[in-house]
Amino acid sequence: MKKIAIVAKVHDPRCLGVAEQLTEWLAVRGVTASVDDHLSKQLRRTSSTETVDSSEIARNADLVVVLGGDGTLIGAARLVGDREVPILGVNLGSLGFMTEITLDELYPAMERCLEGDFEVSERMMLIASVERKGEVVESHRVLNDVVINKGALARIIDMETSVGGRYLTTFKADGLIISTPTGSTGYSLSANGPIIHPALECISITPICPHTLTNRPLVVAPEANISIQLKSGVDEKVYLTLDGQVGVKLMSGDKVQIERSEHLTRLVQSRSKDYFEVLRTKLKWGER
Incomplete structure (x- = not known):
């Protein structure tokens, strides 16, 4: 590996400290560290550190290291986009569902990555588009x-919801969550959605506080395109939220189209813990 991008939670002093140490560690090994302009302003840069626009953070990078939590990693996954560069998530707070690597594991994991000795978990992604009067206004x-x-x-x-071109139902609810297996342990879980192993490929549809109690979470095939048309009046305030980080105000008649992305997020796996251990620890299973 010749170039490694670093994404960090810039408002966390601990993350900044680790980012600075990591750039120096990489410089000693002849590896260029690539950081965005927000992080660059917070670091003592070495001669082998380059600054790029955040939208280009994964350009020519062989690996992206994320310092923070699951939220920071989710944002980084969108920045990586269609490049499918492996992401090594380092959790500097409580254990994350996606940021499995602890600070103590960081440098041993980095050594293995530089040698090409690592495994990745491939996670499916979705594309969400908003159609308004026949035109796509957001994607x-x-x-x-x-x-x-x-x-x-x-x-x-x-x-009004259709799956694969077939009418499903018109949900009357506080909202609707369309989730990947990776996202099943997020907002969907709090709305009583199913926990889905991230190795599976499927999409879950979970209503939020449905008016009809028989409306239950539904899991569909990954190829099943989902179409949701907003039927509420124009006086309603309704929003589309993407990964909990990007918001779009919807209007009556807007149609949200959701389909599987052709690209994946590739997460470097921890060798010290597996997914079920993360579930037990994070959800406190077995505790009284």
């Missing part, structure tokens, strides 16, 4: 979930 790739939800004072939302 985003997500790793976790696509959420339609109402504002604080809005009434129940009517969402």
Whole structure:
């Protein structure tokens, strides 16, 4: 590996300290560290550190190291986009579902990565597009979930939903969560959605506080394109939230189209823990 991009939670002093140490560690080994302009301003740069625009952080990089938590990693996954560069997530807080590598494991893991001795977990992504009066006005790739939800004072939302071109139902609910297996342990889980192993390829549809109690979470095939048309009145405040980080205000009649992305997110796996251990620890299974 000749170039490694570093993405860090810039408002966390601990993350900044680790980022600075990591750039120096890479410089000693003749590896260029690539950082965005926000992180660059916080670091003592070495001669082998380059600054790029955040949208180009993964350009020509052989690996992306994320210092922070799952939220930082999700944002980095969108920046990596269609390049499918492996991402090594280092959790500097509590254990994350995706940022499996601890600080103590960072440099041993980096040594293995430089030698090409690592395994990745491939995670499916989704593409969400907003159609308004027949034109696509927004389009985003997500790793976790696509959420339609109402504002604080809005009434129940009517969402006419089709799967694979076939009418499913018109959900009357506070919102709807369309999730990947990776995102199943996020917002979807809090809405009683299923936990789905990230190695599976499927999409879950979970209503938020449905008016009809028989509306239950549904898991569909990854190729099943999902179409949701907003039927609520124009006075409602309804929003589309992508990975919990990007928001789009929706209008009555807008259609949200969700389909599987042709690109994957590739996460470097920890050798000291597996997915089930993360579940047990994070969700405190077995504790009384």
